[in-house]
Amino acid sequence: MTIEREIFSALIAQNALQGEKPSVQSYAQLAVDKGFRALSSKQQAVVSPFLQKKCEGMKKPNEKHNNCQNIISGRELVTALEKSEHYKGWRCESCRSASEK
Numbered sequence: 480m481t482i483e484r485e486i487f488s489a490l491i492a493q494n495a496l497q498g499e500k501p502s503v504q505s506y507a508q509l510a511v512d513k514g515f516r517a518l519s520s521k522q523q524a525v526v527s528p529f530l531q532k533k534c535e536g537m538k539k540p541n542e543k544h545n546n547c548q549n550i551i552s553g554r555e556l557v558t559a560l561e562k563s564e565h566y567k568g569w570r571c572e573s574c575r576s577a578s579e580k
């Protein structure tokens with residue numbers, strides 16, 4: 480499975496595309512079913528912004544939000560998605576480990 484396919488599969492599994500345009504949802508589903516490369520370049524352009532996401536950052540009680548600027552992509556995005564429920568958001572690895580302390 481390509482990384483794009485894994486990401487879209489994780490996005491769909493986590494309902495992360497709910498509320499996006501129908502075209503986004505159907506191309507993402509197509510990428511899962513047929514592979515990202517089966518999409519036309521136009522279709523790829525519609526869904527490729529979803530292959531990365533800015534970290535939501537984290538805030539510990541009584542501390543300021545860390546205003547994290549990390550961009551999550553690739554394998555890290557799949558992990559962030561899978562753990563988004565536990566961490567209540569999409570966070571990069573350093574924010575996830577920081578919030579464990």
Ligand SMILES: [Zn+2]
Nearest residue numbers: 534547571574
């Ligand atoms: Zn972060």
